[in-house]
Amino acid sequence: MKQFLVISSSAPYGTAHAREATDLALATALFDQKVALLFQGDGVFQLQANQNPAAIEQKNLSAMQQALPLYDVEDLFYCTDSLQERGVDPDTLALSAKPLSRNEIASLIRQQDHIFHV
Amino acid sequence: MKYTLIIQSAPIDHQSSYTALRFARALLKAGHSIERLFFYGAGVHNATSHSVAPQDESNLPEQWQQFVTQHSLDSVVCIAAAVRRGVINSAESRRYGKGGDNLADGFDLSGLGQLVASAVESDRVVTFGAGA
Numbered sequence: 001m002k003q004f005l006v007i008s009s010s011a012p013y014g015t016a017h018a019r020e021a022t023d024l025a026l027a028t029a030l031f032d033q034k035v036a037l038l039f040q041g042d043g044v045f046q047l048q049a050n051q052n053p054a055a056i057e058q059k060n061l062s063a064m065q066q067a068l069p070l071y072d073v074e075d076l077f078y079c080t081d082s083l084q085e086r087g088v089d090p091d092t093l094a095l096s097a098k099p100l101s102r103n104e105i106a107s108l109i110r111q112q113d114h115i116f117h118v
Numbered sequence: 119m120k121y122t123l124i125i126q127s128a129p130i131d132h133q134s135s136y137t138a139l140r141f142a143r144a145l146l147k148a149g150h151s152i153e154r155l156f157f158y159g160a161g162v163h164n165a166t167s168h169s170v171a172p173q174d175e176s177n178l179p180e181q182w183q184q185f186v187t188q189h190s191l192d193s194v195v196c197i198a199a200a201v202r203r204g205v206i207n208s209a210e211s212r213r214y215g216k217g218g219d220n221l222a223d224g225f226d227l228s229g230l231g232q233l234v235a236s237a238v239e240s241d242r243v244v245t246f247g248a249g250a
Contacts, residue, residue: 002238010249017249020126020159020199027230033238041250114237116124117248118159 002113003034009041009117012061013053018046021118022064028116029071036075036112037068038105039097044082049094062094079105119241120153121145124233125161127247129178135164136178138246139185146189154192154236157225161247162200165193167222179222186224192236197227 006025010017021037028035039046051062068076076097083090083099090099100108109115123142127134145152157165164182171177186193200221201210207221221227237243 004234004237008249015249016159017126021249023198024158024230024233028234031231031234033234114240114243115245116233116237116243117245118126 001033003111004028004036005109005112005115006035006037007115007117008037008039008043008046011042012046012051013056013058017118018043018061019059019064021116022061022068024116024118025068025073026071029073035073036077036108037073038077038079038100038108040079040082040105042082042086044078044086044088047078047093047095047097048088049092051094065095068095077105077108119150120239121150122153122233122236122240122243123155124243124245125155125157125164125247126159126245126249128160128163129169131160132247134247135161139178139182141244141246142185152189152191153240154194154232155186156233156236157193157195157200158230158233159196159199159247160203162195162203162205165195165200165222165225166205166220168220183222183224191224193225194228194232194236195221195225196233197229200227 008021012018025037077100078097080099125138169179208219211219
C-alpha cells in the first residue's frame, strides 16, 4: 500500500479539474491505497457551503465530496493562505478539512509516495 | 526508474501535452522505463485518430501514436473522461449507438484503477497539465 496525495488547485466549476480530482481521490481509495486530498489556490472554493451550480446547469460537486469520508478519504487539508487570500471565512466550509500553513504543506508532500496534481 | 505519466491537457490548446511527449522520449533515451501512460481529462484528445494538422505544423496525436507503437508502451485513456469528450473505440461506439470511432491504435480505454495500479508499481509519477 502506498501513500498518495491528490492536489486540487481549481475552482469547483468553470473547468472539469475539480470533479476529476474528486473522482481520482475516490478511485485511489477504492483500490485500497492511502489517499489524502489537499485543496490549494482556487481549489479552496470547492469547500464553500451553499453552492448552487444548478443555476449554471452543473452538478453539485459539494454533494459528491460528501462521499469522500464514506470511501475512507478522511485526510482532507486546505491551504490557510489560499483561503485568506480569497476572503473565504473558515467557519463557512461545507467539508471538514484541516488547515495547513505552507510549511506544513511542504512536510505533507514529503510524506507521500506519489502526488496526483489534477 | 519506472515512471507513470499522467497527461491531462489537450493537444493544440496547451503546450503541456507536447512537453509530456518530449519528457517521455527523454526518459527512454536516458534508460528509464515507462510503466504506463495515462491520459486523463482533456488529455484524452491526444489519443484521437482523427486529428489533421496543417502541413507546416506537427500533429501531436500522430506523434503520440507513433511513439506508443514504436516502443509498445502501455497507454490507457480514462474511459469516463474519453466517452464524455467523444473519444471512443469501436466497442463503445456500438454500445452507445454512435456512427464511428476515433480511438487510435495502441491505446486502451479503461478506468482510473489502471492509473492507481500503475502508480503503485512506479518509482515516480509525473503529472502534465494540472489545473490551476
